[in-house]
Amino acid sequence: MTDCLKAGPANLWKGKEAVGGKLYLTNKELIHKPHKANIQKEDVYIDVKQIVKAEFYTNKVFKLPLMNNGLKVVLNSNETFYFVVNKRNEWKVAIDRLLTR
Numbered sequence: 527m528t529d530c531l532k533a534g535p536a537n538l539w540k541g542k543e544a545v546g547g548k549l550y551l552t553n554k555e556l557i558h559k560p561h562k563a564n565i566q567k568e569d570v571y572i573d574v575k576q577i578v579k580a581e582f583y584t585n586k587v588f589k590l591p592l593m594n595n596g597l598k599v600v601l602n603s604n605e606t607f608y609f610v611v612n613k614r615n616e617w618k619v620a621i622d623r624l625l626t627r
Contacts (some may be wrong), residue, residue: 529553532620537610540566549609551620556599558609576601580621582614 529552536549538558547560556572583596597614599607599621611617 531624532617534612534617538570539608539610544610549611549617551617551624553624556621558607570607572599572601572607574621574624576603577621577625578602579625580618582618583608585610 530550531553532549532551534549535546536558537544537546538549538560539545543564543566545558545560545564545566547558547564550557550559552574554574556574556577558570560567560569578600580597580599582594583598585593585596593610595610595612595614597609597611597617599609601607609617
């Protein structure tokens with residue numbers, strides 16, 4: 527991935543499963559590539575042009591706030607992706623930069 531702007535470990539919530547893998551941000555796409563050990567193994571490709579906003583959310587366990595490591599990505603179709611990432615501030619800044627081009 528030659529045009530990779532940011533990469534790091536990330537879980538993507540798909541239903542009740544937190545699909546572990548790696549998240550990549552290029553100047554064209556946000557890509558989640560799951561580890562082979564997951565039940566759901568499909569890569570997710572999100573066109574940056576489709577992203578309306580990236581914002582923070584707090585992960586909850588049994589409806590109780592747990593960790594401040596959630597990053598929510600909303601598309602112009604209203605489809606929403608929930609990621610668990612390290613350094614979510616850096617991810618948001620990187621995505622926001624692409625959205626203001």
